[in-house]
Each structure stands twice: as structure tokens, then as C-alpha cells.
Amino acid sequence: MTLDLQQAAQRRMRRAVFVLTGIVLVLVAALVVIAVTGGDSGSDKGAPAPQPSNTAPKPAATLPEDDGGYVAPEKYAKLPDAAAKVGNLPVKFPRTPEGAAAMTVASARNAWSLDPAQVKAGILAYASAQYRNDMAAAAEDGAKGNREFAGVSASGPLPAGATLNAWPIGVKWAEVDSSSVDVLVLLRVTHAPKAGADSTTTLVVSPGRAVWESGDWKVMPTDPPKNLPDPVDVGSAKFNEDGWKAIQEGDRL
Template sequence: MLAAVLGLTGYAVLIDDGNDPTPQYGGAMSTPSPVAPTTTASPQPAPMYSVPPTWTEPRRWLAVSRGARKAANGREIGFPDTADGAIGMMAAASLMDVEGSDTLTNQHLAVYRTYMLPSEQSPTAEAKVRQGAEETDAGTRRALGLPSRGPLPSGAFMRATMIGIKTIQVSPALVTAYVLTVVTDKGGEMVPEQRVYTVGLLGAVWQDGDWKLSGQAVKAGTTQSDQGPAIAAPGDAAFNTAGWTAIRQAS
């Protein structure tokens, strides 16, 4: 069975202008689809994708920048004023690791409060992030056969990691890019691990000495590219053909 997709490419980047209640997504929650996806601002899963048995070395690697310090919630902040710094922030915002008594809701809200551009934050937007995270958490638990609430059992987890990048726009104060994320979940010690790959579009702006996620930047990025790169994991020859750059964390 296809794993329930967390779709945690950053998080739901929401713009609330006080008039239009419809969120604009740059890394929203996704659910599996039986048809081959097209890449949009919202991450799309690859239901039929599987990694080839033979390894093809990625042509391009990027050791993403780390944050110089941490916020009170433990998330990295203080990224360099470079394009690599923007990508480092995207990777940090995309990282999810839910185990034990932690929840997707806690992690999504931490990402929202830490990385969302302050001018695009609002009570309405935060409520939408909370609602989306709670719905995704409930759907994932059902798919894994876990209790609807309470701590995850031993060996169970929900994780998301950014593993690829393909930039669209790069300027001193704006970076937009397609991001490739692997979403992994496990229902317990003896339960097989399930893995799904998603592609989404993220935008970052430089403001007040750090990079922040921006829904407006995502909208700008969508005007620059009609169709995103195909989903393929590092080690797949198609990863190079699609123009991805593999991500690894700098020490």
C-alpha cells in the first residue's frame, strides 16, 4: 500500500490578505493520487516511482549551508546571505521527524512561526496550518494502522527530508526553486518502512538578516516555469536527466 504522503516540503505557505480566505500553497500537504502528477507549488507524490537497483552518481551535489544559531524551538536560523543560504533554509524548513509524543502539528507550527515571512503571517494563516497538519497527522495514522491520538509506539515515525533542488530564480534577495523531498513513515518496530517522493516549489526572500519562506515568492516562481522536473531519487539516472542537484548537509 502506498504510504500516506505527509507532503512536508517546507510547509503550507499561506498568504492572508484579510479578504481572500483561500490559502496560496508553497509546500502544502498532499495525498496519494492514482495518476501521474504534474509539478505545482504544492508537493506532488510519485505513486508508481521506485528507485532503480543500480546506482548512477548524481552529476551535481550541494552541501547546503547550516544556520548560525537556533531559535527557541530548536529550528536552525541565521543562514548566510547567499543563494546557498536560502537553499539551506529551505532544507531546514522541510525537515520533519516525528517520533514518540511529538506531533506533526507541533512541527508544522514550529516551521510556520520560524520560517514564514512575518508580513505573511496572521491568525487565519496559522489556523489553516494547524488544521492541515492535524488532518495530515490523522490520515497518516490511519494509513499506518496507529491509534488516532497519543504517542507513537516504539519504532514508529514520520519523517521528511529535502534531497534535491532545482533553482528557478536566483537574485540577491530572492530565490525560488523546485524541491525534491523524500517522505518516510513506519508504523512500528516490525512494520515495513514506506517511502514516497514529492516535488514542490518554494520561494525565499532575504529580510532582516535572514532568509524567510514567502508565498509571494512562490507565486513569482510559478510565472517563471510551466512544468517542473520529473521525480527521480539520487542514484537514478533520471535524476541527472531532470536537472536535479543532490543535497547533503554541510558539517
């Protein structure tokens, strides 16, 4: 389950996918767009041209064949459970760095959806109050971007069997202060355009800042770090070298 890509190939791949990620208006991407545009909800200009320093989720190539060279994670993050739910979304995480990471993981997982109602629900549950309404208004565009990412037409009924699912596999964080934590989430995003089609799995690094607001952690717009790490798979030596922690949530690994 190793990801053995040469650095030059990774750079070429990143340049190729920047155009694609510019239309994937999932939660973190919407936050970055608002941060860049100043949150002007009255504008209809769309997302700015993708730039390496201000695009959000950062994909790599699809997964290669498993060569049997599995390397066990050296570190694990036991993320705390939420104390409540809004619909089926966990909220009310503890005021700890691990709680901030748990909220960011939950928001990143929910954002990868073909259902605009689910995308909007995640925004309402996890976005910082001052940006929430602007982002919620863009939820339908976010779902359209996700459809295009999954190889599905942006409009019309979903083909039978079309899927888009994200599973967080790694996390790391850095405390900014007692009320804010910068979090990176490493995800496997798997999609198929219709029933019977081969599924594709992409590795994504999703950055975000968690801020303590009204008794819970929320996602706040911030520019991604300049040196956003390349996506790597859990089970690879690079996963450990880059300092990722394998995720444990509740009883799940």
C-alpha cells in the same frame, strides 16, 4: 536505487495523489493555499480543490526494489550552515543563493511532522512575516494532514511507533533578484502507521520562494512553476538529466 517509471504511469499516479496532497498541509502546501485564497484567515472554507498548477508537494510512487543500477550524482550543492538556532531549528543563513536553498531545505524537512508543535515552530521560524500568523493558526490542521498521509487517524493518541520523516536528497534554484530565489527541494518522505508496520517511502518535489527579510531568508507564497519536475531518486540517471544537485549540509551528505 533507480526510479524507473514510465511517463504514462507517472501521469496516472500524479492524478491519484493530487487528492491526497490536498490534505497534507505542510509548510509549502500552506503557503500555496494562502497564495490562492489571498490569506483570508477569517475564512473556514479549507483548502481549495487540488489543481495540478497550484498544489504543493508533488509525490511519485513508492520506491521500487534496488536493481543495482546506481548512477552517481554529477553535481553537488554544498549548503551553508546557519549562524543561529531557534529551538532546534537552524536560522540566519548567509545572503547567497546557497543560503536561500539551505533555509528552504530546512523548512521543507521540518514540515513533515506528526507533531503540531513542531509544524508550528517551523512556520514561526521560516515563514514570511506577513503570512506567519495565518499559517501558524493552521499548524494543527497541518499535523492532522500529515497524520492522514502517514496512515494514522487524524485525531487521538499517536499509535506507538508511528513515524513520518523527510530527508532532502536534491535541490536546485534560480535567482529571481538579489532578494529572492526560487527553490525546488527533492525529498524522500518515509512513514509507518505503527510499530511493526512496513514503512513506505515516497519521493516529493517541494517548491518554494525564499525572500531576504529582516536579516534572514524566509519562505514567501508563490505559485509553483507550471512544469514542476517529476520526482526522481538520487542515484538514477534522471536525477542528473533533470539538473538536480545532491545535497551536502555541513559535514553531512
